[in-house]
Amino acid sequence: MELIISLIAGALGGNLAGGVMKNLSLGTLGNSLVGILGGGLGSTILSALLGGAAPDAAAAAGGMDVGAIISSVASGGVGGGVLLAIIGVIRNAMGK
Template identity: 65%
Template sequence: MELIIQLIAGAVGGNVAGAALKNLSLGTLGNSIAGILGGGLGGQILAMLGGGAAAAGAAAGGGLDIGSIIGSIAAGGVGGGVLMAVVGLLKGMMSK
């Protein structure tokens, strides 16, 4: 369940970053794809750093608590935005 939240938040984060950084935008589809990948990566990195331990305990207990949901949204959104910006920057550098 957390992965789905992170992927959706990543897509939203990628599109928000694309709207804010017009010169790095990859278009709606490109922003969404980069955001989804970044959201998944951001969530996995957070889990490796220990932020996923509480979420894993909550999921094993039969449900998600609000803290783990907010953490998944934040990690997915930030990861999606960052990856979209990095891909947009690389695309811009390669086109010159």
């Protein structure tokens, strides 16, 4: 469930970043796809850094706590925005 939340947040983060940085935008579909990828990567990286291999009691019981949801939204949104910025800069550099 956390991965799905991260992917959705990544799509939103990618579109938000594309809206704020118009020169790096890849269009709605491109922003969404890059955001989804970035959301998944961001969530995976954050989970590895914070020791996601040891789930807490709520996750082990099949439930999710508020902290896990907020962490998934934050890591997915930031990951989607960052990856969009990176790919946008690379695309602009190759176009010159």
